[in-house]
Amino acid sequence: MPHSTAALETDRLILRAPQRADFDDIYAMWSDLAVVRHVTGVAFTKEEAWARLLRSAGHWALMGFGYWVVSEKHSGKFIGEVGFGQYKRGIDPAFDQAPEIGWMLTSGSQGQGYGTEAVRAALQWADTRWPDDEIVCIISPENAPSLALARKCAFAPSRTTTYKGKPTVVFQREALSPKD
Incomplete structure (x- = not known):
C-alpha cells in the first residue's frame, strides 16, 4: 500500500517528497566529485x-519512509x-533492521x-515514528564534515567496519525510549 511523504519545514528549509522534476538537480549533485568523494x-x-x-x-511508496529533497x-x-533508507548492505555485524539516515548537500550549500x-528535522520526524529504535548512519573516516x-x-561511533572494500564508521543514535 502506498504511503504519503511527510513534508517538513524548518526556519530556513523545506524537506519534501522527491519529484521527477528534481532529476537535473540530483544528477548535478551526485556527479560532482567534490560532493561524492567520500561516499x-x-x-x-x-x-x-x-x-x-x-x-x-520507492522507499516512500513501499516502506513509508525515505529521502526528502x-x-x-x-x-x-x-x-x-x-x-x-533500508539498504540490506550486508555489513557485518548487520544493522539492516535499524533505520539508516543519510545526507548529501550540494557543494555550494x-x-x-x-x-x-x-x-535534526529528519530526526524529529523519526523520533515520533520510531521512538523505540536506534538510528544508524555510516560515514567514511575521511569525511570530517559528516563525522x-x-x-x-547525538550520534556516537559504535564500530569500524568495511563497506565495498573501504573503511567505514558505523554511528548510532540511541532510541528515545530504550527497550527493556
Missing part, C-alpha cells in the same frame, strides 16, 4: 542518478537530500548549517 568516490552517471531518484520515491525556503533552491538543520554533523546530532 562513492566516483561521479554518478545519469542512469545512476535516475536510479537514486527512483529508489528514494531539501531546498531553501526563501528561494526554493535545491540544496540536497536527507532521509532514511555546505558549511552554512543546512546539513545540521535538515538532519562532525553526526556528532552534533
Whole structure:
C-alpha cells in the first residue's frame, strides 16, 4: 500500500517528497566529485542518478519512509537530500533492521548549517515514528564534515567496519525510549 511523504519545514528549509522534476538537480549533485568523494568516490552517471531518484520515491511508496529533497525556503533552491533508507548492505555485524539516515548537500550549500538543520528535522520526524529504535548512519573516516554533523546530532561511533572494500564508521543514535 502506498504511503504519503511527510513534508517538513524548518526556519530556513523545506524537506519534501522527491519529484521527477528534481532529476537535473540530483544528477548535478551526485556527479560532482567534490560532493561524492567520500561516499562513492566516483561521479554518478545519469542512469545512476535516475536510479537514486527512483529508489528514494520507492522507499516512500513501499516502506513509508525515505529521502526528502531539501531546498531553501526563501528561494526554493535545491540544496540536497536527507532521509532514511533500508539498504540490506550486508555489513557485518548487520544493522539492516535499524533505520539508516543519510545526507548529501550540494557543494555550494555546505558549511552554512543546512546539513545540521535538515538532519535534526529528519530526526524529529523519526523520533515520533520510531521512538523505540536506534538510528544508524555510516560515514567514511575521511569525511570530517559528516563525522562532525553526526556528532552534533547525538550520534556516537559504535564500530569500524568495511563497506565495498573501504573503511567505514558505523554511528548510532540511541532510541528515545530504550527497550527493556
